Amino acid sequence: MDEEVKFILDTTKESMDGSISHLEKALIKIRAGKASPMMLSTVMVEYYGSQTPLSQVSNINTPDARTISVQPWEKSLLGEIETAIMNANLGFNPMNNGEMVIINVPPLTEERRIQLVKQAKAEAEDAKVSVRSARQEANKELKALDISEDLLNNAEVDVQELTDTYSKKIDAILANKEAEIMKV
Known part of the structure; x- marks a missing residue:
């Protein structure tokens, strides 16, 4: 027993x-003011006709505490990634510099x-x-x-x-x- x-x-x-x-x-x-790649974990990108998680089509890094950089493996995805981040409604304003998408995380x-x-x-x-x-x-x-x-x-x-x-x-x-x- x-x-x-x-x-x-x-x-x-x-x-x-x-x-x-x-x-x-x-x-x-739940973000605490510091940039983290996990903040973009819910972002899905249109990739060859299917919705794919952002982390599977790019490298996501945090060069400093207020910045997230997203470097796609294919340059043609830059615009698609930018649109996906805006559509995810995370409150971010992504910028595209031709090489990667840069997101400045605003202070809370x-x-x-x-x-x-x-x-x-x-x-x-x-x-x-x-x-x-x-x-x-x-x-x-x-x-x-x-x-x-x-x-x-x-x-x-x-x-x-x-x-x-x-x-x-x-x-x-x-x-x-x-x-x-x-x-x-």
Whole structure:
């Protein structure tokens, strides 16, 4: 019976790990004033008749904290890339110098920073909901097992400890992102 309990705990931990990694990916997309190639991860370019991610048709670099450079592998794509970045509605104004597309990342206003913090908090709350639903699922599976009351109580305590640990991790990740966003 202990193996079944251990399996449920491991599955729950895996699910909670997934929530954390999803949160980290979501927070990477929230820009904090510094240029990052990830900012263009959602941009799709028309390439030989199909929509292709920008990263698959060009090199994306950040020469400094406020600039993103996009160097296409084929010069004929420059205009297409410029249009795709504008159409992605990221708030960027790309410039084409004949060799590459250069994007100056504007500094964030205080109002925009506050909006981004709200967005980060919403992502963190989604992660916490996911962790809590993993806890709920684990407790339901544990109750379905034919085990002693003591073993059930101990397992539920273990699940709650996991939930608390992951909630604290989410809070720490959010606090770091908040500080990063609010730093001028």
